[in-house]
Amino acid sequence: MRITILLLGATAAMGTLAACGSSDTAAGGAAAAVSVQNVSGVGQTLVDSSGKTLYFADQEAGGMIKCTGSCLSFWMPATGSTADAKSVTGLGTMKRSDTGAEQLTFQGKPLYTFKLDTGSGQAKGNNASDAFSGTSFTWHAATTTASSAPSPSTNSGGGAGYGY
Numbered sequence: 204m205r206i207t208i209l210l211l212g213a214t215a216a217m218g219t220l221a222a223c224g225s226s227d228t229a230a231g232g233a234a235a236a237v238s239v240q241n242v243s244g245v246g247q248t249l250v251d252s253s254g255k256t257l258y259f260a261d262q263e264a265g266g267m268i269k270c271t272g273s274c275l276s277f278w279m280p281a282t283g284s285t286a287d288a289k290s291v292t293g294l295g296t297m298k299r300s301d302t303g304a305e306q307l308t309f310q311g312k313p314l315y316t317f318k319l320d321t322g323s324g325q326a327k328g329n330n331a332s333d334a335f336s337g338t339s340f341t342w343h344a345a346t347t348t349a350s351s352a353p354s355p356s357t358n359s360g361g362g363a364g365y366g367y
Contacts, residue, residue: 236251236252236281236283236284236287236288236290236307237249237250237251237252237257237281237283237287237288237290237291237294237307237314238250238252238290238291239291239347240254240323240324242256242324242325242326242344243324243326244326244329245326245329245344245346246346246347247346247347248326248344248345248346248347249291249294249309249314249344249345249346249347250323250324251281251316253323254322254323254324255316255317255320255322255323255325256316256317256320256324256325256326256328256329256344256345257281257307257309257314257315257316257344257345258278258314258315258316258317258328258329258342258343258344258345259309259312259313259314259315259342259343259345260278260312260313260315260340260341260342260343261340261341261342261343262338262339262340262341263312263313264311264312265311266297266308266311266312266313268297268299268300268301268306268313269338269340270313270315270335270340271301271335271336272335272336273335273336274333274335274336274338274340276318277317277318277319277333278315278316278317278318278328278342279315279316279317279318280299280302280304280306280313280314280315281306281307281314281315281316282304282305282306282307283296283305283306283307284296284305285305287307288307288308291309293309293310294307294308294309295307295308295309295311296308297313309345312345314345315342317331317342326344328342328344329342329343329344330342330343
């Protein structure tokens with residue numbers, strides 16, 4: 204009897220905690236695909252539903268997707284639907300020519316997360332430079348302001364610039 208009461212109490216407590224959930228939810232109750240978060244050293248930055256910083260490459264500013272093949276081992280496309288794109292002004296979608304998946308864009312620029320950002324609020328890929336399949340890329344955190352601060356972890360040396 205005592206175990207049953209303890210289990211019921213724990214279940215009720217979990218339900219209460221779940222009801223207090225995150226404020227980053229869309230009208231339907233699901234987490235917003237993209238929201239704006241203050242990222243240290245960068246400012247008001249677009250993040251995905253898990254809080255990871257979203258980036259764009261200067262070379263894809265015209266909406267032409269050039270990050271394909273081995274590039275995708277470091278830069279993961281931010282996928283979503285047109286409904287997801289309504290969560291922040293300036294978001295849209297485009298179809299990737301290599302996979303056919305819908306990729307989120309900000310002001311026409313395809314968005315990605317960065318492999319070395321392992322948690323919420325990190326921006327290790329901000330102002331990073333790399334090259335894949337003969338194309339050089341310069342990456343920036345997608346901010347809601349005109350400028351972003353350079354990342355102190357950016358490696359301008361050889362290789363892909365990630366310090367490995």
